[in-house]
Amino acid sequence: MSLLVTGSIGIDTVKTPYGVSENCLGGSSIYFSMAASFFTPVRFIGVIGSDCPFDLVQVFAGRDVDLTGLEIRPQSKTFRWAGTYHENMDSRTTDRLELNVLAEAPPKVPDSFRDSRFVFLANTTPALQHQLLEQIQGPVFVAADTMNCWIEGHLDDLKSLLEKTDCLIINEDEARMLAKEYNLIRAGEKIMDMGPSVVVIKKGESGSIMCSADGEKFILPAYPAAEVKDPTGAGDSFAGGFMGHLAQNGKTDFETLKAAVAYGTVVASFTIADFSLNGLTAISRTDIDSRFETLQKLTKF
Amino acid sequence: MSLLVTGSIGIDTVKTPYGVSENCLGGSSIYFSMAASFFTPVRFIGVIGSDCPFDLVQVFAGRDVDLTGLEIRPQSKTFRWAGTYHENMDSRTTDRLELNVLAEAPPKVPDSFRDSRFVFLANTTPALQHQLLEQIQGPVFVAADTMNCWIEGHLDDLKSLLEKTDCLIINEDEARMLAKEYNLIRAGEKIMDMGPSVVVIKKGESGSIMCSADGEKFILPAYPAAEVKDPTGAGDSFAGGFMGHLAQNGKTDFETLKAAVAYGTVVASFTIADFSLNGLTAISRTDIDSRFETLQKLTKF
Numbered sequence: 080m081s082l083l084v085t086g087s088i089g090i091d092t093v094k095t096p097y098g099v100s101e102n103c104l105g106g107s108s109i110y111f112s113m114a115a116s117f118f119t120p121v122r123f124i125g126v127i128g129s130d131c132p133f134d135l136v137q138v139f140a141g142r143d144v145d146l147t148g149l150e151i152r153p154q155s156k157t158f159r160w161a162g163t164y165h166e167n168m169d170s171r172t173t174d175r176l177e178l179n180v181l182a183e184a185p186p187k188v189p190d191s192f193r194d195s196r197f198v199f200l201a202n203t204t205p206a207l208q209h210q211l212l213e214q215i216q217g218p219v220f221v222a223a224d225t226m227n228c229w230i231e232g233h234l235d236d237l238k239s240l241l242e243k244t245d246c247l248i249i250n251e252d253e254a255r256m257l258a259k260e261y262n263l264i265r266a267g268e269k270i271m272d273m274g275p276s277v278v279v280i281k282k283g284e285s286g287s288i289m290c291s292a293d294g295e296k297f298i299l300p301a302y303p304a305a306e307v308k309d310p311t312g313a314g315d316s317f318a319g320g321f322m323g324h325l326a327q328n329g330k331t332d333f334e335t336l337k338a339a340v341a342y343g344t345v346v347a348s349f350t351i352a353d354f355s356l357n358g359l360t361a362i363s364r365t366d367i368d369s370r371f372e373t374l375q376k377l378t379k380f
Numbered sequence: 381m382s383l384l385v386t387g388s389i390g391i392d393t394v395k396t397p398y399g400v401s402e403n404c405l406g407g408s409s410i411y412f413s414m415a416a417s418f419f420t421p422v423r424f425i426g427v428i429g430s431d432c433p434f435d436l437v438q439v440f441a442g443r444d445v446d447l448t449g450l451e452i453r454p455q456s457k458t459f460r461w462a463g464t465y466h467e468n469m470d471s472r473t474t475d476r477l478e479l480n481v482l483a484e485a486p487p488k489v490p491d492s493f494r495d496s497r498f499v500f501l502a503n504t505t506p507a508l509q510h511q512l513l514e515q516i517q518g519p520v521f522v523a524a525d526t527m528n529c530w531i532e533g534h535l536d537d538l539k540s541l542l543e544k545t546d547c548l549i550i551n552e553d554e555a556r557m558l559a560k561e562y563n564l565i566r567a568g569e570k571i572m573d574m575g576p577s578v579v580v581i582k583k584g585e586s587g588s589i590m591c592s593a594d595g596e597k598f599i600l601p602a603y604p605a606a607e608v609k610d611p612t613g614a615g616d617s618f619a620g621g622f623m624g625h626l627a628q629n630g631k632t633d634f635e636t637l638k639a640a641v642a643y644g645t646v647v648a649s650f651t652i653a654d655f656s657l658n659g660l661t662a663i664s665r666t667d668i669d670s671r672f673e674t675l676q677k678l679t680k681f
Binding site: 166167261262263264282284285286288296297298299300303304307334337338340341375377378379380 | 467468562563564565583585586587589597598599600601604605608635638639641642676678679680681
């Protein structure tokens with residue numbers, strides 16, 4: 080089934096203990112689309128300014144990513160982010176943040192995208208996520224991401240959005256902040272009370288937890304990657320693998336959701352092995368399936 | 381097969397956000413023995429002073445724990461520890477530490493224990509662990525625990541001990557410190573180069589990783605406990621469930637080791653649900669098996 084993503088396109092400068100990647104392509108919708116395109120066709124929505132040095136048609140060449148929703152604003156500048164990861168790779172410092180086009184009006188959902196069945200609202204202001212979602216007619220499964228600054232500063236907007244989403248994909252610290260509850264199992268339950276029937280809590284190198292309103296639970300460790308060079312995009316790649324598998328199968332029962340979490344985990348493990356999109360562009364679907372099977376074997380007892 | 385444990389017996393005072401437990405029974409060999417006794421008979425070695433208010437015969441009544449190795453030193457005082465856990469329960473402060481008998485000569489291994497096949501050397505100075513191990517004739521599988529202060533201050537002794545152990549069960553921070561390597565997969569490999577053919581790295585609420593010299597790996601999340609009242613003894617209970625399952629089956633192939641990690645995980649999840657030994661004394665083997673099956677279901681995809 081059709082899968083739509085709205086999110087950021089960024090020019091990133093990333094420093095990690097393994098090196099520096101200057102002015103490389105990044106952004107949530109970019110990582111998401113690259114990841115999801117291994118599973119299903121992707122409908123892409125995003126905005127760049129005239130300064131963007133990347134040709135996205137070229138970036139996604141050979142992949143089933145429909146760029147009809149890409150908007151280039153000649154008077155605007157592209158979103159830029161610079162960050163430094165510290166030795167443990169779980170914490171990072173933002174060195175520079177230029178919202179640019181992200182602070183302007185949201186992009187328009189093209190008419191041909193309005194019937195999308197699976198929708199991922201990557202991280203941005205909840206009000207903007209809401210405006211984008213309202214342009215979709217009768218989606219089957221809507222998942223959203225969010226972050227600490229919206230939980231702190233835009234809680235009412237976020238709660239209003241959550242009432243219309245089926246699934247929230249969120250980091251553990253943010254889950255605790257949103258639920259006002261340290262224990263992640265109880266945090267997941269409290270978030271489901273706000274609307275979503277599925278909550279996926281990402282715990283970085285400690286894996287993830289998923290719970291559903293039916294009382295089902297799933298816990299999965301991260302893929303034990305020997306090499307972590309750049310964690311940027313791991314969360315959006317996870318979401319891409321997750322939503323890609325659901326849309327490919329057109330199902331959201333708990334067995335399918337479990338496999339989706341595992342696919343998300345595996346795709347993210349490739350992303351973090353190299354800078355920018357290099358970890359994802361270097362692989363094929365066969366590599367993903369092979370690592371999926373390895374993860375099954377590694378966790379089975 | 382026979383399972384022997386040597387470790388501490390303590391009088392603990394523990395503060396957590398859930399309350400205070402003053403002068404309660406604790407110590408590594410106590411938690412280990414209680415946990416392992418659900419699986420197999422346990423041979424217990426430890427020392428207390430005349431001030432110990434606990435009757436260990438009564439504590440282990442109805443459980444197959446052989447206290448022949450319990451030594452009471454009338455002129456000595458029992459080991460005491462007081463600690464405070466902070467909100468996230470993963471970090472704690474030691475408020476008071478009185479080594480007392482633990483700073484004296486090690487206990488003697490009774491003649492009837494010298495043929496023990498499975499041996500767990502709970503955390504103490506590596507030299508002491510070595511002296512205890514030398515009293516055992518032809519053990520099949522020797523596992524040890526250690527901690528940061530021995531890695532920092534007694535590394536030569538520890539390395540010499542590791543050459544004679546089959547398995548090291550260690551916390552993630554300590555694994556990184558010992559291996560001088562942040563990545564846990566590579567840390568496990570480096571530790572195996574020091575002697576053990578199996579390394580189990582415990583990651584607290586993030587679960588555990590096991591690797592073997594054959595190149596096998598296993599990753600398991602922690603049991604998603606909704607209630608964590610007191611983490612004291614979690615690591616020793618894990619070791620008790622782990623070694624208990626191995627000794628019960630008399631096997632150490634990787635499939636058995638994987639189930640052992642899962643049993644250790646489950647037993648520890650009961651320990652942390654209440655103060656002191658209350659979490660373990662409240663349950664039966666049936667509860668453990670039931671939670672083992674739940675953990676299988678929670679992690680299967």
